[in-house]
Amino acid sequence: MLRIKQLSVKTLFFLTSLLLAQTANAGIIVDLIGDKDGFGIGVQDGEGFSYSDVGPGDGDGTDVWRNGDYIFSHTFDLTSFGSIVDATLEIFTGGQGLNGQSTVYLDGVNVGLLTDGDNTGPEYNYATLDIFQLTDFAALLDNAAEIRIDTVSSGDGWVLDYSELTIYTADAEVPAPASVLLLGLAALGFVGYRRK
16 A cells, blocks of 8 residues: 555656647747749759749749739747747849849848849859848737738749748747646645655
8 A cells, every 4th residue: 555655745746847848849830831842843042944844833833933922921829939149041043133133022021132033144044042131020920921022023933943931939938727726636635645
């Protein structure tokens, strides 16, 4: 009988310790639009290509030749994560830049310019990879992020291969109410055992 009581108290204390050690999820949230296949034709950053080689698209707005501005949204769930400590937006485009660099907006706020991918040369259209640091815009990242690529000219033909939003979060060291209850029960059980 004594061994059973010892095992029960030890087991309860161990389980409570495990539950208290758990915290809200911390880490990295990644939302990818597109498929990183170089516009469906395998083009790499800095390479030239012909717009006529770009296919009909992937059905999500990527890998399709378009003219002018384009708006799309990243969606994600922050409810089980801690606060945002850093964020980046990676955009791989090709051919944009007719009459000037395109502007990238996050929820209506300017976060930077895309590298000009409309250059002179044998191909004229070039693939460009741009990475935007969004740490200063973390307050805008509230489970959705509308991205607008605003071209200078409505006749600017270009293609989006992918857009990848990466959010880095911190630990939220708040124990769940059930964990606190189990800790209390373990303490009572331990005190009761010590008295006997």
